[in-house]
Amino acid sequence: MLTPTPRSDPADRGRKPIAMKAKTTLLAALLLTTPLAWLAHADDAKTSQLLEVPDSGKPSLIKSVEALPRTATADQTTAAKLVYGLLSDSRYAYRPRALDDALSADIYKRYLEALDGGKQFFTAQDIARFDAYKLKLDDAIKSGELAPAYAIFATYKQRVDERVAYARGLLKQDIFRFDGGDRYEYDREDAPWAADQAALDELWKQSVRNDWLRLKLAGKKPEEIRKTLDKRYTNMGKSIAELKGEDVFQTFLNSYANSIDPHTDYFTPRTAENFNQSMSLSLEGIGAQLQKQDDVVVIREILVGGPAARDGRLKPGDRIVGVGQGESGPMEDVIGWRIDDVVAKIRGTKGTKVRLDIVPAEAGQDSEPKRIVLVRDKVRLEEQAAKSKVLTIPGRDGEPEMRIGVIELPGFYQDFEGRRRNASDYASATRDVAKLLAQLKADKVDGVVLDLRNNGGGSLSEAIELTGLFIDKGPVVQVRESGGRVSVESDTDTGIAWEGPLAVLINRGSASASEIFAGAIQDYGRGLVIGETTFGKGTVQNLVDLDRWPANEEARFGQVKLTIAQFFRVSGSSTQNKGVVPDIAFPVTVDASEYGESTYDNALPWTRISAVPHTRYGNFAPLLPKLEARHTERIAQDKEFQWWSEDVAQFREERAKKWVSLNEAERRAQREREETKRKQRQAERKALGLDLDPLAEDIDDGLAASERDVVKDAEREKLAEKRPDPLLRESAAILADAVRLLNADRQLSAQVLPTATVRGHWAD
Structure with missing residues (x-):
């Protein structure tokens, strides 16, 4: 879920992960992707949890650091020209934009945001000097001569070095008394650039004091704190020092790609390989x-x-x-x-x-x-594949208990190359879910909840084929190309893998392919949609290999993830910006102004087209008031759901502040309140016979991820998966309610599910 775990600090929670907005610093991108990596697979930008600064150890152990070039290589020059050709051509891009001075200014803004979105390194004086490049980046991309991008980055690297040196110097000063009323303002996205170095010094002083206070509250002694933070700041600088020319090139070209639309991206050959492997699982x-x-x-x-x-x-x-x-x-x-x-x-x-x-x-x-x-x-990568389990939902007032199957699907993955080769074992979300449905059917479950929370999407074909497991033949999604032509993508296979009661659980992190599936299930009246309004990404991307035109034998120029179309539901409505609205809504974890398609300043607007004929299996509108009433009554007695709601409200309140106090007594009192709350909840869980929270004793240790014991931190990550999940259980209970109500009231059943065949499967 999106609520914070106890180990974090409000200032950490204020930092936006990559998936939240396009406005992300290069340093933040490093924090998200470098601490963990699969062999042959690095985490991509779908990551929604901010990882800490990676440790690199003692500077003396670095064998070599590549000297950054002043401009692009010959291959990068070619790649820049190829990307320009793609993004400015309506035959490829859904919404092409001319590469002119206006777009140059936009690229300039996004490049600065990519490097220093938190406005922690550049001063207003730096920005005034950079302004000379503001209207020249279009010419730089067209010619492939990217010296301006490298010049800006060189200053960025210098400023990081200066900030690191300053932060390390502060550790030797007597500034760590916390009895005043000052604050650390950690969210600077909308703040003006610092006027000069002295202004930055003040910002960093408060940041370092906050880091020190966290470690002090965690029980660390001054010398231990000083050693930990000195290493942390040293490693921050080293993470930038280790950057190569290809990293700078990709960051700059992505500033161009993202200026076209939020979901167009440039990948270097290595990044493209990692992306493809993440999709193939x-x-x-x-x-x-x-x-x-x-x-x-x-x-x-x-x-x-x-x-x-x-x-x-x-x-x-x-x-x-x-x-x-x-x-x-x-x-x-x-x-x-x-x-x-x-x-x-x-x-x-x-x-x-x-x-x-x-x-x-x-x-x-x-x-x-x-x-x-x-x-x-x-x-x-089995951990990222679909999984299933069965929840037992007790009845009330003599009602029978029900067994609800749950399928958790983290992504719409597909091994495209394996499918092209017609390999028998290629990875496919649909194939995996079909196997799990067969198992659940054999286990005689009474209904199935498909959990798509934080599922950021993936393969369009998988979304269509997965929908086909729950409907007979029919249209699933409409796709409108740049020229205006609309095609209808349909499930063409007869038969249904699961004909019984179905619910789809969504949240704000459910995007793209998840929205296609949830929208189709809702439009067909095939199942209940429960949770939060989804992300609102209604566009289709395709990977374009830049090496295909020169027909290179090896990867040299990279790939572009290019927006080529917009999709619409069979009802004609777009999910773009608005998302899929659930039938039964849970409290909102994060506001639409902070996370989702609506936060992008150049996102496509919402629109609609004509609907296409499709079967309407059911109409849940007459049933929803009864389900809402039962849901409201149940969560009033559900301690886990109440605690979750309280945590969400607290999270939203703290996030809105955008600052934390640097008064030790206040922070210590807050910490003690949190610890008391966790202990009280754990005691209540035990008394009520609820599952204990395996992380109830896990408190903020003030450490970065790479500063913790690797084995213990991995174990903690596994324990987090076993935490009580009141939203999933409540979704299963809502589906069980629907089955019971339809079983008990044949007239209501006939009204909600007019098709006799479907009614027979939902209400026996």
């Missing part, structure tokens, strides 16, 4: 999740079924200090490398060998490493 490597810690890449988790798991010698906490290819390739010392560079060395073609020098978790860093040889293989 598979990789070729050793099967381990990695994390950067103290200049060394550490094993965070061993993936079930992968080569590392089968071999059995690698374990969480082990440190990778060297990598070699095949039986006899030279061993490369990878201490101090960027994590994606280490990942690139470890991953490789199925059947090939990789040699790893490992320092065991229990050994000292200077211990003699042991060598492990593994044969790479294809690994399926």
Whole structure:
């Protein structure tokens, strides 16, 4: 869920993750993507949880840092021209824009936001100097001569170095008394640029004091705090120092791509490979999740079924200090490398060998490493695949209990290459859900809830085919191309995999393909839609390989995720900006002004087109008042739901403040209130026979993710998945109510579900 966990600080919760808005700093992007990486798969921008600053360890251990170029390489020059050709051509882009001075100014604004969206590094004086480039970026892209972008970045890098040095210097000063009334204003997105260095100094002073206070409240001593923060700020600078020319190039071209629309993006060859692997839900490597810690890449988790798991010698906490290819390739010392560079060395073609020098978790860093040889293989990322379980929902007043099956679908994934090859085992969300439905049907569940919370979408074809599991043949979505032509995408397979009661659970993080599916289920009257209004992304993207025109044998120019069309529901309404509105609504976790399509300043507007004929299986309108009444009555007695509602209200209140107090007594009192609340809730859970919260004792330790014990932090992540989920349980209860009400009232059943066949499956 979107409510914060106790381990965080209000200032952390105020920082916006990448998925929230296009306005994201380059440093924030690093924070989201570098701490964790799959072998052959790095986290993409769908991530909705902000990770902390990655540790890189002692500066003396860095083997080398690439000197940033002053302009683009020959390949990047070509790539820039190809991207310009795509985005300005109506044959490709749904909403092309001429690359002129007006767009140049927009690109300039977005590039500054990408580098320093929090206005923590640049001063107003810097911006005044950069303004000379404001109307020249269009010419730079057309020519491929990107010196202005690199010049701005060079200043950014210098400012980061200055801020790091200043922050480290503060740690030696006597400024850490917290008995006044000052605050740390952490949300600066709408603030003016700092007038000068002195103004930035004041901002950073308050930020450092907040970091110190958090650690002090967590029980750390001054010398320990000083050491922790000195390393943290050093690593912040190193994360920028490790950037390469391709990182700067991608950031700048994305500023251009995002100026066309929020969902058009440029990928370098490496980023494109990672994106495609995330969609296919598979990789070729050793099967381990990695994390950067103290200049060394550490094993965070061993993936079930992968080569590392089968071999059995690698374990969480082990440190990778060297990598070699095949039986006899030279061993490369990878201490101090960027994590994606280490990942690139470890991953490789199925059947090939990789040699790893490992320092065991229990050994000292200077211990003699042991060598492990593994044969790479294809690994399926099961943690990101569809999963199912069964919830038992008790009845009331003599009503029978019901067993509701739940299918959690985190994304509409598909192995496009495997499908093209007609491979028998290619990854597919629809195929996986079909198998789970068959199991649930065999278990004789009374209904199914499909959980699409925080499902950011994926494959359009998967959304269509998944809808086909719940309807017979018929249209699913309308697609309007740039020229105005509208096509109808339909489910053409006869038969229904699940004919029984259905509910779809959504929230603000449900987007794109999730909205197509939920909208179709709602338009067909096939099931109840429960939760929050969705994200509101009503556009279709396609990956365009820039290497296809020169017909390169190897990837050189990257890919563009390009908006090519807008989709509409079969009812004719667009989900764009407005999203899918649920039949039964839960309290809003995050406001539409803060998260969703409506937050993008260049998003397409909402519109509608003509509806297309489609079957109407049911009309739940007559049933909704009865379901609402039961829902309201039940949650008034549901402690878990009440606690969740309280947490949401508190989260929204704190978020609206955009500041935290730097008074120790106030913060300590707040911390004690939170701890007392958690203990009281845990005691009530125990007394009421409810599931205990495995993270009830987990409080803010003031640490960044990479400063914690890797093994314990991974275990905590697993425990988080076992936390009570009152929204899911209430959704299952609402579906159970619908079945009971329709069973008890044949007249209502005939009104809600006029088709006898469907009524027979919903109400027996």
